[in-house]
Amino acid sequence: MQYMVKDSAPVALLVHAGTRNLLDDEHTLRVDLDSSTWDMQRGDNPRVPGLMPNHLAYVIYTSGSTGTPKGVMVEHRNVSNLVQWSSRLCPPTAASALLQKTPISFDASVWEIFWPLSSGIPLVLARPDGQRDPAYLAQLIQERQVSVVQFVPVLLQQFLDLPQSSQCLSLTDIVCGGGELTIALAEQLRKQLPQARLHNVYGPTETTVDCSVWTLEPDQAVPESALPIGCPISNTRLYVLDAYDQPVPLGVIGQLHIGGAGVTRGYLNLPQADAERFIDSPFVAGDRLYRSGDLVRQRADGNLEFLGRNDDQVKIHGLRIEPGDIQACLIRHPGIEQAVVLV
Template identity: 40%
Template sequence: VQVEHRSAVNRLAWMQNAYPLAAGDVILQKTSVSFDVSVWELFWWSLAGAALALPAPGAEKDPAELLAALDRHSVTTLHFVPSMLSMFLGHLDRFGDVTRARTVRQVFASGEALTPAQAAHFAELLPEARLINLYGPTEATVDVTHQPVTGLDRADRRARLPIGRPIDNIRMHVLDDRGHPCPVGMPGELHVAGVGLARGYLDRPELTAERFTGGAAVGEERLYRTGDRARWLPDGTLDYLGRVDL
């Protein structure tokens, strides 16, 4: 995927504006550089004079080693795929000393659907930290929507958590099969527009033409078709409903 520098800069600038780091913050860089999340892990700290901590190789797969790294480096900010977040919280609940994660103040979750149960477990164990649900494809530069998760407990029975609102300079469109905007509550395919869109796929013009389309019907020069189903909720956030082909 051919992502431009300006798209990455926009993504980093939004994150610093929405969830600012200060000089005393420490990011744990635990994502492989072959995954897009590593972009903000590797570069965000430099916008604020913060610090970057590198755990031992393999620690990202071991909850005990992760907890030790949080404690050792006084980590304040990190990312989890929700399934790994569950493993980490389970370890913290059964074997860990919660005080070893005392410096953590914000955790970002993406890569899979974050469930209400996972968010409630997080709030129970780390009540002073903030959990942020992120959504986005690599083709639109890592993340395109965000939603801080609040007010959940183990008794919450909602089926899903919203994926939230667009980040800066990104616009989201839920379109029907004819490419027309869906009204609030009606499912459709989620499309992305704005500065985050990649140029396309390297040496794959047919796939680029299929996924990156014109958007004149909604006032956009280009759209990226995510292949995901979603709907607008009455409060202006997006509800992720799964893949269109499933």
């Protein structure tokens, strides 16, 4: 946390009783949420003058192979494209409500927070760490008649293993990302919640949460082959390229490169990493591509199939983990000469 504050140089820190002493930064303005004056602030939503689509919306940190987190700079236009596409994916109705349960350190929270607020649908807030308790989530979904919820595959499995999950009849859309959605899991969901649409989403933090989606409709049979990560979301371009940044034939494995409105500004204060991962598009003038490091192939129906990584990065419970990051931290310890991290 000390590193992130120093790297991002925020204009203010939001703190409360449990966090105000975690940082020794004395030069940054602190806004104490426990202060009695906080409730006296304006309750309306003042318009910010001069705000432009290419202005920075937030910086979120991902794991880095060198042992130092990488700050990803996300602009307002990136988030705007995400929330506009979300309303096409899950058209809001008078009965819509979304469950917000993802910690803000994980970029999926951006979708959970800003899409409902931008669409005018109720945002149901889970208690802190509520995402760790599937039984609590099932109860909350039933009590608040939640229609849209997002899970990583591991949590979706735990949720569906509960008998009470089949009583969550208000659910119309279940979004799953951050890991492999298996055929068995899709079949289990179809059996217990036949009315719900299942969306398998994919996207690195560097392309603003999601860049592709595949949807299983209630009346659609569960495929017998591996579930795809689908096709690009709105205003997004996906390319399967070889080591020379040339398109590969249909069905051939290549690295996924992502272009379009979701591609972020890049890494904060990391010009070398930025140049390695973000490149000018050879296909669309003025566009930038993000080299995902993910290996995919395009099927005959146009859907992309995820096949793995071209490096050591793994995902655990939806979180990107760089074993090299952990290894670098271990080696810094004076009592450790060499280290190897296995998953």
